[in-house]
Amino acid sequence: MSARGIGRILLASLACGGLGCPPAQGVEVPKPADGAVYEQYVQPYTAASCATLDCHGDPGRPLRMYSELGLRGDASLRMVSISELRPPQTLSAAEVSDNVTAFSSVSKLEDGTHHLALLKPLRGGIHHMGGKLWPNEQAPGYLCLRGWLAPSADTPIDTGESCALALDALGP
Amino acid sequence: MKLLAQAAWLLACAGLGACIATSPEEAAEQALGPEAPGVGRGPYHRAGQPCLVCHSEEHNPGGLIYEVAGTVYQAEGKARGARGVEVVLTDAEGTELHARTNRVGTFFVRVSSSVSAPTLGGYEGQLLVPSAPVFPLRVRIGPDGEGQAMQGLIWRQGSCAHCHHDSPDETSNGPIFLQGGAP
Numbered sequence: 433m434s435a436r437g438i439g440r441i442l443l444a445s446l447a448c449g450g451l452g453c454p455p456a457q458g459v460e461v462p463k464p465a466d467g468a469v470y471e472q473y474v475q476p477y478t479a480a481s482c483a484t485l486d487c488h489g490d491p492g493r494p495l496r497m498y499s500e501l502g503l504r505g506d507a508s509l510r511m512v513s514i515s516e517l518r519p520p521q522t523l524s525a526a527e528v529s530d531n532v533t534a535f536s537s538v539s540k541l542e543d544g545t546h547h548l549a550l551l552k553p554l555r556g557g558i559h560h561m562g563g564k565l566w567p568n569e570q571a572p573g574y575l576c577l578r579g580w581l582a583p584s585a586d587t588p589i590d591t592g593e594s595c596a597l598a599l600d601a602l603g604p
Numbered sequence: 605m606k607l608l609a610q611a612a613w614l615l616a617c618a619g620l621g622a623c624i625a626t627s628p629e630e631a632a633e634q635a636l637g638p639e640a641p642g643v644g645r646g647p648y649h650r651a652g653q654p655c656l657v658c659h660s661e662e663h664n665p666g667g668l669i670y671e672v673a674g675t676v677y678q679a680e681g682k683a684r685g686a687r688g689v690e691v692v693l694t695d696a697e698g699t700e701l702h703a704r705t706n707r708v709g710t711f712f713v714r715v716s717s718s719v720s721a722p723t724l725g726g727y728e729g730q731l732l733v734p735s736a737p738v739f740p741l742r743v744r745i746g747p748d749g750e751g752q753a754m755q756g757l758i759w760r761q762g763s764c765a766h767c768h769h770d771s772p773d774e775t776s777n778g779p780i781f782l783q784g785g786a787p
Contacts, residue, residue: 486761491775501756504774513680513778514755562759563739602757603742 465581467532473595474580475499475528480602481573487562495549496534498527505530535581544582550574572597629663647727651675651685651708652779654763659712671736673712674764676705676745677781685709686782692744692751695737703731713737713762745780752783 479499482488488495489502497503500520504510505527514520523531538548552560554574555567566574572594579591626634636653643649645666655673658666672693678686685708693701693713701722703711706729716732723732740757761767764780772778 480757484756484759485767485775485777487759501777507773510772510774510777513772513781515783516752517783 465532465536467529469580469591470532470535471523471528473592474576475523475531477573477576477595477599478531480599481565482562495538497531498523544584545578547577547581550578550581572601627663629657629660632657633663633665647706647710647712647729648708651710652677652765652769654765654769655710655712656761656763656766660762668712668714670762671713671715671733672703672741672758672762672764673710674768674780675709676711677709677779680778680781689745689782690751693737694742694744696740697738699737701731701733701737703729705729745782 478488478497479501483497483499483502485502487493488497489499490496491503498505500523501514505524509521509524509527512518535549548558551557553562553565554569554571555564557564565571568574569578575589575594576591576598579589579594583589583591632654636650636657639645639649652675655670658664659668659670659673661669674691676686676689676691678684685705687705687707687709689705689709689711691703691705691711693703695701701713702724703713704724705711706727711729711731712727713731713733715734715736717734719732719734721734724730726732740759742757743754744751746752767777768780769776770778
């Protein structure tokens with residue numbers, strides 16, 4: 433390959449790295465999951481279990497999440513330190529929508545149960561920096577996210593109950 | 605075109621050289637800036653900064669490895685550290701660790717084979733433990749039953765200042781301070 437060709441490849445790589453490129457051919461981007469279900473049931477659990485500032489509340493994470501105690505979408509949403517006397521502002525509609533989009537933008541494999549947000553925290557699944565949060569597919573936390581991300585008429589899941597149990601398990 | 609290709613090569617090499625010369629950990633250390641004037645290296649330095657940047661398994665130019673470390677201030681505004689504050693850490697296995705802040709408000713938890721139970725000592729602010737706490741952690745500061753509890757969990761970051769830095773904004777809950785004033 434000529435130096436000219438190599439130079440073009442390097443420039444293209446730099447451009448893609450800086451500007452972002454569309455997903456590769458053949459990778460399916462799923463439709464947005466139900467935002468109402470997410471906001472009511474899933475968000476409280478993911479806020480406590482996933483979205484802390486030291487985990488997915490980091491704006492650099494591929495799956496970035498906003499939460500009341502963690503990352504906010506705008507500095508105006510946290511002007512003072514949070515305390516028992518100064519509770520946090522509730523999530524804005526834009527933050528909730530962005531959270532749903534973040535989950536929905538994670539490429540899934542052939543079926544919804546292979547969503548990375550389901551596989552990575554599950555024991556035996558793909559490596560997860562945050563460790564294995566769920567010992568098996570019966571864990572309430574797993575069912576909470578699966579019921580929302582990969583609902584199935586064949587194996588119905590009570591998402592609300594699962595998320596509540598998962599949140600309770602984290603303690604007060 | 606030949607000049608363009610050569611320029612592209614030079615840029616690539618310069619970038620690669622920068623990557624090799626400075627690790628992310630070293631970059632984080634450099635970002636902390638210099639020591640405060642008049643404060644030497646030791647348990648009283650860099651109060652309010654993320655301790656594990658230099659005191660972790662991955663990078664420890666400080667020579668000591670901490671599991672958890674941070675600073676508590678007397679009041680909002682990050683004026684003075686709060687000395688003698690009890691910091692209670694409860695790990696995922698229910699083990700409670702009781703650290704106590706030093707004269708600049710800093711505490712640090714370090715694993716040591718020389719202790720069979722959590723022991724305060726060595727340096728002011730240091731808590732030696734026989735084994736590392738298991739994340740996630742719950743935290744409370746102040747006397748038993750009367751302290752202020754952190755509302756969230758610490759899942760993996762041992763430096764309090766990783767999340768509690770500068771002023772409150774979208775990426776920080778602000779410094780840790782005693783809401784009821786200094787004890």
